[in-house]
Amino acid sequence: MPLPDLCCARCRRRHPVRSLDWLCACGGLLDVTPFDREPPRLDAGGPASMWRYASALPVPGKDAVSLGEGMTPLLPVPDLPGVTLKVDYLMPTLSFKDRGAAVLATLARELGVRRAVADSSGNAGTAVAAYLSRAGVSCEVFVPAATPAGKLAQIAAHGATIRAVEGTREDVAAAAAVAAAQPDVFYASHVYHPYFLHGTKTYAYEIWEQTRGELPRTVVVPVGNGTLLLGAHLGFAELAAHGLIDRPPVLIGVQAAACPPLAEAMADGADESVPVTTTPTTADGIAIARPARGAQILAAVRETGGTIVTVDEEGTGAARADLAAQGLFVEPTSAVCWAALLAARAGTAPAGATWAGALPHLRAESVVVPLCGAGLKSP
Numbered sequence: 503m504p505l506p507d508l509c510c511a512r513c514r515r516r517h518p519v520r521s522l523d524w525l526c527a528c529g530g531l532l533d534v535t536p537f538d539r540e541p542p543r544l545d546a547g548g549p550a551s552m553w554r555y556a557s558a559l560p561v562p563g564k565d566a567v568s569l570g571e572g573m574t575p576l577l578p579v580p581d582l583p584g585v586t587l588k589v590d591y592l593m594p595t596l597s598f599k600d601r602g603a604a605v606l607a608t609l610a611r612e613l614g615v616r617r618a619v620a621d622s623s624g625n626a627g628t629a630v631a632a633y634l635s636r637a638g639v640s641c642e643v644f645v646p647a648a649t650p651a652g653k654l655a656q657i658a659a660h661g662a663t664i665r666a667v668e669g670t671r672e673d674v675a676a677a678a679a680v681a682a683a684q685p686d687v688f689y690a691s692h693v694y695h696p697y698f699l700h701g702t703k704t705y706a707y708e709i710w711e712q713t714r715g716e717l718p719r720t721v722v723v724p725v726g727n728g729t730l731l732l733g734a735h736l737g738f739a740e741l742a743a744h745g746l747i748d749r750p751p752v753l754i755g756v757q758a759a760a761c762p763p764l765a766e767a768m769a770d771g772a773d774e775s776v777p778v779t780t781t782p783t784t785a786d787g788i789a790i791a792r793p794a795r796g797a798q799i800l801a802a803v804r805e806t807g808g809t810i811v812t813v814d815e816e817g818t819g820a821a822r823a824d825l826a827a828q829g830l831f832v833e834p835t836s837a838v839c840w841a842a843l844l845a846a847r848a849g850t851a852p853a854g855a856t857w858a859g860a861l862p863h864l865r866a867e868s869v870v871v872p873l874c875g876a877g878l879k880s881p
């Protein structure tokens with residue numbers, strides 16, 4: 503089974519996956535070229551991990567670099583019938599990023615690379631560090647200097663070299679890009695490498711299998727760089743293309759009011775993220791002022807009939823406490839979706855067109871809300 507190549511989303515130029523390219527010379531982002539795989543099946547069985555869908559992934563499942571990630575619980579919420587929580591912080595490195603990191607590390611081993619770099623606000627760097635270490639690939643992780651100590655300790659524990667960068671998240675990405683331009687270096691980027699999204703698409707497959715094909719009307723997703731949202735969109739789109747579902751759930755994205763480039767683009771009717779002035783936020787995992795795949799995220803959300811809303815710091819803190827009272831300790835980034843759902847159902851959502859558009863979907867009879875990262879990462 504050959505590894506599918508990459509293709510520029512802008513000029514359609516083909517990039518062999520072995521070239522280690524992660525951006526086209528024209529500046530376009532790369533996607534995975536279409537590849538023939540078996541659709542997932544409800545009764546296929548297989549391991550109790552995301553590798554039960556190996557037949558639909560671009561890397562071979564037989565030799566997967568795996569720590570048993572995926573098949574996380576879909577948990578009912580007392581007093582809110584129809585609302586379920588996808589507990590994706592129950593992963594080997596305690597965040598959903600393990601889905602993509604497992605695929606990237608498997609790819610790295612297939613390609614025989616020895617050195618990799620990554621950049622991250624924390625969770626993706628942790629996941630990549632763990633899986634690349636298991637794959638025997640040395641790894642440098644560029645992070646913002648303000649990254650929470652828990653995340654740094656995890657990255658260091660897996661033997662990765664941490665490069666703390668002062669400045670914005672964009673400055674961190676720029677420093678990583680310089681390192682990734684060295685010969686024979688694999689850029690294990692959760693944002694630029696499109697194989698990552700084929701890992702996160704298993705999030706959608708699992709919801710489909712766990713609901714026995716009775717998909718929720720609405721799936722809520724926190725949005726920074728959009729790696730879960732684009733993966734979920736891809737997964738649901740593949741299920742629809744295979745005729746396994748009638749229509750994908752509506753995707754509602756949630757951003758921190760402190761950093762809302764995509765929510766504002768949605769409000770403005772723009773096709774690309776808009777420049778915003780940011781303020782500090784506890785939701786560090788989605789504090790992305792200029793998401794590289796912003797146009798793709800906006801198009802994906804619109805295609806499902808969804809929208810993108812914001813929640814403030816107070817709402818996020820209250821939602822985090824509410825989840826903890828239910829026995830679920832998550833990091834603030836993971837609480838933004840719960841904050842949005844509570845605001846919609848309590849009637850305390852702010853005014854505005856995007857919120858008005860989101861309300862019926864957040865109040866639908868069946869809604870899945872993800873819990874993406876564990877609380878100890880950012881206590």
Ligand SMILES: [Zn+2]
Nearest residue numbers: 510513526528
């Ligand atoms: Zn191009």
